[in-house]
Amino acid sequence: MKLIGAHLSPYVRKVATILTIKGISYEPEVVIPGMMPDDFIEISPLLKIPVLVDGEVTLPDSSVICEYLNEKYPEPATMPSDVAERARARFLEEYGDTRLLEYMSVPFIENVVKPGLRNEQPDEDRVRRVVHEMLPGALDYLESQVPAQGFLFGDFSTADIALVSPTINAGLGGYTVDAGRWPRYAGFVERVKAFPPVVAVLQAEQEAMGSLLG
Ligand SMILES: N[C@@H](CCC(=O)N[C@@H](CS)C(=O)NCC(=O)O)C(=O)O
Structure with missing residues (x-):
């Protein structure tokens, strides 16, 4: 699993926290806003960090990523069940x-x-x-x-x-x-x-x- 983003981004921190709660090890890859590689748009159409790469799955947007993580790796749950x-x-x-x-x-x-x-x-x-x-x-x-x-x-x-x-x-x-x-x-x-x-x-x-x- 790879988490693409910058360390102090609040959105990256949100995803890193969910990965940590679920005990999923990941490799951080640094991409800094304003200094994104030319082809970054291919994995992040809105040109924003974070992006998660989980095998064949590549996802932008911290909320989409957190929801994906909670559905794919349900234990421990990181959203209420009700x-x-x-x-x-x-x-x-x-x-x-x-x-x-x-x-x-x-x-x-x-x-x-x-x-x-x-x-x-x-x-x-x-x-x-x-x-x-x-x-x-x-x-x-x-x-x-x-x-x-x-x-x-x-x-x-x-x-x-x-x-x-x-x-x-x-x-x-x-x-x-x-x-x-x-x-x-x-x-x-x-x-x-x-x-x-x-x-x-x-x-x-x-x-x-x-x-x-x-
Ligand atoms: N809704 C997005 C927002 C992500 C976002 O705005 N990230 C900032 C960094 S903290 C960014 O990439 N900004 C680059 C830009 O707007 O050019 C999410 O939840 O991931």
């Missing part, structure tokens, strides 16, 4: 992948990617605007969705990592969730980060990206 819960898990996964990531990527891009990879100055006003004006609404919503204890649907699911992976990137860019204002979500983030498969994935990222992460 139909309605599974639908809710899919929406929460989508929320993490889109709205939450849109906001949480800003501290990461401005404070990690720009100075570390592009030799550019961070736009601190942009970070302040997103953190103070846009992110609070998203965090209010998540505060109403996540549990006070444990994970969203009992056993760890794809939705759990999808709702935390973007926040891990923001953390690398110096952002911390205010636990006074959003205690449930702040606690949930810490529980997901402490889940052993997530710890292992973050450790591998740290080893691969040590110089960028300082």
Whole structure:
């Protein structure tokens, strides 16, 4: 099995977490956004990472990949068994992948990617605007969705990592969730980060990206 992507991508991290939970060993192959090989479009028509290669099967899109992995390798399950819960898990996964990531990527891009990879100055006003004006609404919503204890649907699911992976990137860019204002979500983030498969994935990222992460 091959996981094509870049180590700090929240979407790649989501897939790496699911592979790790299922005990599937995989070989990471680095493809960095903006520096994709010319023929990458043949395996990723939207020109995005990650892409999974499982024998004859090549799949783009982290949500499609996670669903494929859960159907092909069902144990341990990484989606709830109840139909309605599974639908809710899919929406929460989508929320993490889109709205939450849109906001949480800003501290990461401005404070990690720009100075570390592009030799550019961070736009601190942009970070302040997103953190103070846009992110609070998203965090209010998540505060109403996540549990006070444990994970969203009992056993760890794809939705759990999808709702935390973007926040891990923001953390690398110096952002911390205010636990006074959003205690449930702040606690949930810490529980997901402490889940052993997530710890292992973050450790591998740290080893691969040590110089960028300082
Ligand atoms: N819906 C896709 C989104 C993937 C995505 O946006 N990946 C980013 C990297 S974190 C990317 O490849 N960006 C390249 C670009 O937009 O040019 C998924 O879940 O895999």
